[in-house]
Amino acid sequence: MNAAATQQRSEVLDRVLRDYRSVADTLPGGVSAHSARERAAGQLADIGWPSARDEYWRYANLRAFDHSAYRPAATSSAQCAATLSLLQSQGALPPPLAGFERLIFVDGVFVTGARSVAQSDTAADGWDWDWPAELRLGLLCDMFASDAARLSVHGTAAIEVLFLSSPGAAGAAVYPRLQLQLAAGSRLRLIEHHLGAPEAPTLVACNVTLDLGRGANLTHYRLQQCGRQVTFTDTLWARVSEQAQYHVRGMTFGAGTARTSARVQLAARGASVDWQAIAAGRGEQVHDIALKVEHAAPDTRTDETFRGIADERARLAFSGRIQIGAAASGSQAQQSLKGLIEGAGAEIDLRPQLEINTHEVRAAHGASTGRLDENLLFYLLSRGLDRAHARGLLKWAFLGDVLRTIDLPDLRAEAERLAAGQLPDVPALVGLP
Amino acid sequence: MSGTTPVAPLLEVRDLHVRVGGQAVLKGVSLSVRAGEVHALMGPNGSGKSTLAFVLAGRPGYEITGGSASFEGRDLLTLAPEERARAGLFLGFQYPVEIPGVNNAYLLKAALNAARRERGLAELDAFEFLALVRAKTQLMRIDESFLGRAVNEGFSGGEKKRNEILQMLVLEPKLALLDETDSGLDIDAMRIVANGINSLRAADRSIVLVTHYQRLLEYVVPDFVHVLAGGRILRSGDRSLALELERRGYDWISGQAAA
Numbered sequence: 175m176n177a178a179a180t181q182q183r184s185e186v187l188d189r190v191l192r193d194y195r196s197v198a199d200t201l202p203g204g205v206s207a208h209s210a211r212e213r214a215a216g217q218l219a220d221i222g223w224p225s226a227r228d229e230y231w232r233y234a235n236l237r238a239f240d241h242s243a244y245r246p247a248a249t250s251s252a253q254c255a256a257t258l259s260l261l262q263s264q265g266a267l268p269p270p271l272a273g274f275e276r277l278i279f280v281d282g283v284f285v286t287g288a289r290s291v292a293q294s295d296t297a298a299d300g301w302d303w304d305w306p307a308e309l310r311l312g313l314l315c316d317m318f319a320s321d322a323a324r325l326s327v328h329g330t331a332a333i334e335v336l337f338l339s340s341p342g343a344a345g346a347a348v349y350p351r352l353q354l355q356l357a358a359g360s361r362l363r364l365i366e367h368h369l370g371a372p373e374a375p376t377l378v379a380c381n382v383t384l385d386l387g388r389g390a391n392l393t394h395y396r397l398q399q400c401g402r403q404v405t406f407t408d409t410l411w412a413r414v415s416e417q418a419q420y421h422v423r424g425m426t427f428g429a430g431t432a433r434t435s436a437r438v439q440l441a442a443r444g445a446s447v448d449w450q451a452i453a454a455g456r457g458e459q460v461h462d463i464a465l466k467v468e469h470a471a472p473d474t475r476t477d478e479t480f481r482g483i484a485d486e487r488a489r490l491a492f493s494g495r496i497q498i499g500a501a502a503s504g505s506q507a508q509q510s511l512k513g514l515i516e517g518a519g520a521e522i523d524l525r526p527q528l529e530i531n532t533h534e535v536r537a538a539h540g541a542s543t544g545r546l547d548e549n550l551l552f553y554l555l556s557r558g559l560d561r562a563h564a565r566g567l568l569k570w571a572f573l574g575d576v577l578r579t580i581d582l583p584d585l586r587a588e589a590e591r592l593a594a595g596q597l598p599d600v601p602a603l604v605g606l607p
Numbered sequence: 608m609s610g611t612t613p614v615a616p617l618l619e620v621r622d623l624h625v626r627v628g629g630q631a632v633l634k635g636v637s638l639s640v641r642a643g644e645v646h647a648l649m650g651p652n653g654s655g656k657s658t659l660a661f662v663l664a665g666r667p668g669y670e671i672t673g674g675s676a677s678f679e680g681r682d683l684l685t686l687a688p689e690e691r692a693r694a695g696l697f698l699g700f701q702y703p704v705e706i707p708g709v710n711n712a713y714l715l716k717a718a719l720n721a722a723r724r725e726r727g728l729a730e731l732d733a734f735e736f737l738a739l740v741r742a743k744t745q746l747m748r749i750d751e752s753f754l755g756r757a758v759n760e761g762f763s764g765g766e767k768k769r770n771e772i773l774q775m776l777v778l779e780p781k782l783a784l785l786d787e788t789d790s791g792l793d794i795d796a797m798r799i800v801a802n803g804i805n806s807l808r809a810a811d812r813s814i815v816l817v818t819h820y821q822r823l824l825e826y827v828v829p830d831f832v833h834v835l836a837g838g839r840i841l842r843s844g845d846r847s848l849a850l851e852l853e854r855r856g857y858d859w860i861s862g863q864a865a866a
Binding site for chain 2: 548549550552553554555556557558559560561563564567568570571572574575
């Protein structure tokens with residue numbers, strides 16, 4: 175890292191803090207909320223802005239953040255409601271999913287849905303999360319966010335949260351926030367859906383905190399389909415308690431640059447995480463996912479799958495770090511990371527990392543990146559399939575490892591449609607078994 | 608076959624020279640196959656049998672340095688692999704590939720409909736396709752559940768070979784090149800595969816069996832037998848040639864050629 179780059183990083187941090195100071199007094203919330211924002215700003219100033227020199231940020235397209243405006247889009251609840259009406263009248267929203275309660279946030283502001291689960295204010299009792307350095311961009315939300323989708327679930331629920339970035343957010347920043355507590359034994363299917371295509375560079379910085387109580391079961395569908403002018407970063411931190419199960423279905427298709435920083439702590443015996451993710455990039459898109467799973471207790475389990483396709487000049491990265499601590503005997507970890515390079519200028523970087531500090535662990539990991547297998551392609555051609563069809567079929571099969579695990583047919587169809595839009599020669603294949 | 612009237616060859620290979628990785632593998636192969644005929648192409652390991660099959664099917668990676676190959680009078684070597692397939696050429700692979708995530712039935716239906724479009728026929732819908740494929744799976748003793756599985760994934764060696772023949776039965780090609788379809792088969796599987804091949808024998812269809820051994824030829828009796836060694840067809844004959852090879856080995860022919 176040269177001096178100019180260090181200087182640049184410092185300038186970005188200065189601008190973030192300056193933008194914060196300029197709006198701090200106008201941000202919603204009482205005294206406790208204000209002090210939480212101040213604490214977050216102080217913490218970010220202490221940690222500093224991330225640098226590509228740090229392994230954890232090496233593949234993030236940090237340059238995309240250099241010129242972002244960090245002040246939140248200046249929108250009131252009334253404005254956001256009007257924007258939503260307009261978008262609805264244009265058919266710009268995905269159709270509601272049967273059985274799911276829908277909450278809608280426009281530019282980070284709560285607009286519609288059950289009030290009981292969506293609350294203003296930033297700081298609240300029981301939501302005490304300190305963001306470590308690798309999750310530092312989560313602090314942006316703590317500093318700037320107006321509202322949060324704050325869900326406290328007992329029993330069984332199915333909730334869809336739409337985070338829309340409106341045309342009015344262009345040139346500013348949007349701070350979606352999702353905070354979730356699952357009571358012991360509860361079950362939740364949660365869809366977190368980010369969309370919207372402002373017509374000028376816009377930052378979307380999202381943070382998600384999840385606390386799964388004993389025996390809770392969460393299936394978390396995460397779909398990001400923002401427009402190319404969006405620089406997207408989401409920061410997720412999950413604590414998984416005894417015998418609780420956390421299932422993630424991650425789908426990254428949108429934004430010019432998207433960075434996911436995630437940390438899952440398997441905190442008590444029998445906790446598990448099952449993280450299945452796909453990313454498909456084309457053009458100049460950069461999708462980078464850094465996931466860290468900590469096994470802190472015995473008999474914990476990780477299943478991690480990533481499938482990424484990079485077309486044209488897109489860059490994808492997935493860094494999967496699994497730490498099995500000294501107390502985590504009897505744990506299991508399985509990791510399968512695969513990348514498919516389609517474009518001549520495309521790049522995929524996969525980094526599987528297993529750190530094992532105890533005995534009696536079953537762990538397996540594999541990572542591979544390459545182009546379509548010519549032998550498979552020839553086999554399909556030799557059966558008379560035309561080349562585009564054969565290539566599309568193989569790409570579809572590649573993503574199918576993850577797409578098949580999306581057990582909501584309507585959402586899977588939507589994900590297939592979006593994936594097809596990212597892969598020039600597969601549109602005809604949507605709906606494959 | 609039409610008896611006394613000479614029939615133009617379905618496949619005509621003339622003086623074909625092929626290099627792989629700079630190495631000459633086929634050094635002037637000529638072969639004529641007429642409609643209705645079954646040919647067996649035999650020869651020792653490394654003689655170029657599979658190369659010939661792959662070159663005719665259009666697999667990339669082979670440098671054709673001389674000669675020609677035509678199929679129904681069309682220049683085969685200028686066609687893309689998928690065009691050759693749709694024109695009616697089928698390659699049964701020696702090592703069928705596994706394609707995780709691609710459904711067997713989907714592939715079969717897509718392949719069949721590609722062929723039907725080429726012939727100007729209407730595409731089959733799911734019900735029509737199932738009715739057609741069901742009878743063929745029974746002939747090949749393939750459980751219908753295999754249709755719902757990924758192509759060849761987790762299939763045994765014998766199941767893969769039977770699946771190749773199933774594809775051939777569904778596609779009804781004009782010319783089937785079967786590359787060591789008999790290798791790795793036990794005697795029961797050999798009979799099933801042979802039944803499948805024989806069921807497709809017809810006056811307007813030709814089959815080229817690439818094999819090491821004459822065992823398959825007890826079940827699928829060829830009209831002609833050729834011995835390929837060192838990149839050339841050294842001898843052609845009728846079925847008795849296969850029996851003689853079984854008795855005397857390939858050295859006998861190679862030795863004669865060298866002499």
